[in-house]
Amino acid sequence: xxxxxxxxxxxxxxxxxxxxxxxxxxxxxxxxxxxxxxxxxxxxxxxxxxxxxxxxxxxxxxxxxxxxxxxxxxxxxxxxxxxxxxxxxxxxxxxxxxxxxxxxxxxxxxxxxxxxxxxxxxxxxxxxxxxxxxxxxxxxxxxxxxxxxxxxxxxxxxxxxxxxxxxxxxxxxxxxxxxxxxxxxxxxxxxxxxxxxxxxxxxxxxxxxxxxxxxxxxxxxxxxxxxxxxxxxxxxxxxxxxxxxxxxxxxxxxxxxxxxxxxxxxxxxxxxxxxxxxxxxxxxxxxxxxxxxxxxxxxxxxxxxxxxxxxxxxxxxxx
Numbered sequence: 210x211x212x213x214x215x216x217x218x219x220x221x222x223x224x225x226x227x228x229x230x231x232x233x234x235x236x237x238x239x240x241x242x243x244x245x246x247x248x249x250x251x252x253x254x255x256x257x258x259x260x261x262x263x264x265x266x267x268x269x270x271x272x273x274x275x276x277x278x279x280x281x282x283x284x285x286x287x288x289x290x291x292x293x294x295x296x297x298x299x300x301x302x303x304x305x306x307x308x309x310x311x312x313x314x315x316x317x318x319x320x321x322x323x324x325x326x327x328x329x330x331x332x333x334x335x336x337x338x339x340x341x342x343x344x345x346x347x348x349x350x351x352x353x354x355x356x357x358x359x360x361x362x363x364x365x366x367x368x369x370x371x372x373x374x375x376x377x378x379x380x381x382x383x384x385x386x387x388x389x390x391x392x393x394x395x396x397x398x399x400x401x402x403x404x405x406x407x408x409x410x411x412x413x414x415x416x417x418x419x420x421x422x423x424x425x426x427x428x429x430x431x432x433x434x435x436x437x438x439x440x441x442x443x444x445x446x447x448x449x450x451x452x453x454x455x456x457x458x459x460x461x462x463x464x465x466x467x468x469x470x471x472x473x474x475x476x477x478x479x480x481x482x483x484x485x486x487x488x489x490x491x492x493x494x495x496x497x498x499x500x501x502x503x504x505x506x507x508x509x510x511x512x513x514x515x516x517x518x519x520x521x522x523x524x525x526x527x528x
């Protein structure tokens with residue numbers, strides 16, 4: 210079954226949801242990872258898509274996402290601030306560029322960015338575009354069409370809005386906004402000419418079937434970049450005592466995502482620092498072709514130099 214599905218995908222066909230679930234539950238793991246890697250090598254080149262983020266506005270978020278350290282509903286003791294100072298952001302942008310990172314996103318807490326705050330960040334993007342060669346991305350919540358257009362005009366190329374999990378499971382994790390609102394934002398961003406980065410967090414109590422449901426939702430939306438975050442249970446949040454997801458579940462999820470999304474940049478994002486080097490390398494040989502480098506929003510990331518060595522060992526072009 211795996212061989213037939215792999216060949217179909219290599220020839221431009223698609224896997225079905227039932228097939229994806231069957232493979233996730235029953236396929237030989239070594240063969241599944243190898244098939245995902247072959248598909249990745251067919252449709253993606255040897256260049257790994259590297260990116261990093263700047264936590265541009267932190268904390269005080271009115272949304273009640275159960276996984277999030279930045280929600281005002283939970284006492285998580287994180288640093289909070291309204292907007293990162295311009296010179297600090299520029300210094301971080303230059304550092305990221307000097308490390309060979311290709312993309313950089315400003316990420317803001319809160320439901321959305323409006324008015325003068327949006328104008329401030331747009332000005333910052335214009336300056337980054339003038340003074341660096343970074344590809345610019347934005348993650349600023351549930352924006353309106355005209356706000357997304359402003360970001361595009363300021364030089365933003367890609368908009369990030371995670372589905373976070375399957376639509377069927379999302380109401381268990383957040384009640385202050387919906388998956389449909391996220392999808393509406395994604396579609397409007399596409400309409401103004403922005404690429405889309407959208408993925409989710411695995412290990413929040415969802416089933417493998419629900420992870421696969423999310424993968425097919427992402428395929429339907431036509432996203433080009435899919436961050437796979439691994440839950441880092443944050444003390445003070447409702448998910449703080451969640452049992453960590455196992456390495457095999459992580460690798461199987463990545464491999465299935467590659468079969469569902471053969472052309473996408475599928476990247477490790479938050480939470481991978483707890484994984485062994487061997488597991489991270491296996492992920493790069495089981496469908497991944499992107500990494501979020503450097504520190505994450507509220508948890509420690511991986512060392513950039515260590516990641517560069519790992520990337521080279523997995524056969525990718527150097528950053």
